[in-house]
Amino acid sequence: MTTTPPTQSITRAIRGRVLHFLRDPQFHDDAYQYWEDGVLIVTAGHIAAAGDYTALAAQIPAGAEVIDHRGKLILPGFIDTHVHYPQTDIIASPSPGLLHWLETYTFPEERRFAEPEYAAAVAGFFADELLRNGTTSAVAWSTVHTASADALFAEADRRNLRLVTGKVLMDRNCPEFLRDTAESGARDSADLISRWHGKNRLSYAITPRFAPTSSDAQLAACGELARAYPDAFIQTHVAENRDEVKWVAELFPQARSYLDIYDHYGLLRPGALYGHAIYLDQDDRKRLADSGAAVAHCPTSNLFLGSGFYDFHQSDAHRLNVTLATDVGGGTSFSMLRTMNAAHKVARMGGYHLSALRMFYLATRAAADALGWSERVGSFTPGCEADFIVLDPQATPLIARRSERSETLEEQLFAFAMLGDDRVIGNVYVMGEAAGASAPAAH
Incomplete structure (x- = not known):
């Protein structure tokens, strides 16, 4: 997979189920933001806005490239x-x-x-x-x-x-x-x-x-x-x-x-x-x-x-x-998904329940905070570099079947963590650019 530096003038709107973390869900009720029909607006490789699609649609510039990942989960890399x-x-x-x-x-x-x-x-x-x-x-x-x-x-x-x-x-x-x-x-x-x-x-x-x-x-x-x-x-x-x-x-x-x-x-x-x-x-x-x-x-x-x-x-x-x-x-x-799988089981052996929300936090925002990168990567805060991934709930027959029964975000994330591997990673974007040849056609 290769990437190219972001084109300075281009704006992209990436639509799908959007999730990112603000703090540790183990200790905070308002730890994350999630939009079932969300959108990332990316300009020159950085996050310009993230939120509900209906609320932000008017902010998408005319002529912007719109990429449709509806039904899939978009989260920081x-x-x-x-x-x-x-x-x-x-x-x-x-x-x-x-x-x-x-x-x-x-x-x-x-x-x-x-x-x-x-x-x-x-x-x-x-x-x-x-x-x-x-x-x-x-x-x-x-x-x-x-x-x-x-x-x-x-x-x-x-x-x-x-x-x-x-x-x-x-x-x-x-x-x-x-x-x-x-x-x-x-x-x-x-x-x-x-x-x-x-x-x-x-x-x-x-x-x-x-x-x-x-x-x-x-x-x-x-x-x-x-x-x-x-x-x-x-x-x-x-x-x-x-x-x-x-x-x-x-x-x-x-x-x-x-x-x-x-x-x-x-x-x-x-x-x-x-x-x-x-x-x-x-x-x-x-x-x-x-x-x-x-x-x-x-x-x-x-x-x-x-x-x-x-x-x-x-x-x-x-x-x-x-x-x-x-x-x-x-x-x-x-695979960080397979790593989450092991982390959950290690925690259980110590009598501790490691939630899926926290596992995804540890793999994204927690790492960014530990590295002093909270204003660079790890979340969709405006100004952050647009490194993000798209997870496919239909990646395998078993994940698809389990995803159909998932009634909460925690259940969906837990299915990804317990059943997932590299096949779940549908798309990868680095500084707003598709890494590899897997990007969907824009419209």
């Missing part, structure tokens, strides 16, 4: 907050656990990304998979090689996608062929920031893989980068797996906890995304919430690797900023 693009080709690799999986599959595969041509080929396929599954923004991982980050940035820029990535930093406890140093890692990161951060719809993430693979010197260098580039993102892993947590405690005996290590080096702040965060205590949850950092909840990965169940009760009690992520290739699907 999904935002995947934790996904490893170099692991695309090792998805669904058998392993008894996280550390074995890293050593057996992940590290050997990531070695190949030293070659720019290989990295570029995977980046192209990766971007296709994101768009095919309705993901229009992502916080992605590259490898230790600058070529890997360059390739993904270039591919995202070519398609006009909103994307964050960063060169992985590892200077110990990893194969020599993937090892940098505190100095070289910081230097390479700064060079990549100068080339890509803030260019069009691209942003950089300072990316220590996880505490065990970075020395104190490297973590200190990450903190220095964070201070030097306060608008850069930070991404890493924390408290994913019991064996990993035990290992971290042995490597950092002076730290109160796994999260404390990152806090000590100045890596706990707004714009920081922590993958997994399963094994946190009350103090850590409070610190995480107070910092403004966010959790990337990765349920398919947690299930696949047997890591554990995210605790939504404690998460809510501390008002953590939670987002939803596929974590490919430990995660088993690029």
Whole structure:
């Protein structure tokens, strides 16, 4: 799938069932807006207006391109907050656990990304998979090689996608062929920031893989980068797996906890995304919430690797900023719908009911808020970039049959989440432009 930059003069009106979120439906009754017969008015790639079609019809300019998706659900594009693009080709690799999986599959595969041509080929396929599954923004991982980050940035820029990535930093406890140093890692990161951060719809993430693979010197260098580039993102892993947590405690005996290590080096702040965060205590949850950092909840990965169940009760009690992520290739699907399916079941195992409304919120507005993008993507607030998707309630015979019986918005969304996958994604729009060849004829 490819996109082209928006034509400055064109206005489009996209009609259908329109839904977007304003806040968390778990805590607010007025969390979303929904119009059964709604319309988006898009000008120069941005939302000009969203609302009831009858109320807004008079605002559609003469000569505007009108696209009819009536009967289908239009909502903001999904935002995947934790996904490893170099692991695309090792998805669904058998392993008894996280550390074995890293050593057996992940590290050997990531070695190949030293070659720019290989990295570029995977980046192209990766971007296709994101768009095919309705993901229009992502916080992605590259490898230790600058070529890997360059390739993904270039591919995202070519398609006009909103994307964050960063060169992985590892200077110990990893194969020599993937090892940098505190100095070289910081230097390479700064060079990549100068080339890509803030260019069009691209942003950089300072990316220590996880505490065990970075020395104190490297973590200190990450903190220095964070201070030097306060608008850069930070991404890493924390408290994913019991064996990993035990290992971290042995490597950092002076730290109160796994999260404390990152806090000590100045890596706990707004714009920081922590993958997994399963094994946190009350103090850590409070610190995480107070910092403004966010959790990337990765349920398919947690299930696949047997890591554990995210605790939504404690998460809510501390008002953590939670987002939803596929974590490919430990995660088993690029589909945010299949990720919702797993998230619901993980929550149920903890005695928690995760509603469909909240799942769709986590995959859109919650992620945008966590990334500081609430005025850019994740909703249909006027001025936002027009990244949106169209879900088809007739996508499969079973979904069609269930949709006919859906009496509420919650039931329809729940059917999409429990039964859906990439087939449900009828159309994808990036900055108001159709991505791929699936756009319906205008009239």
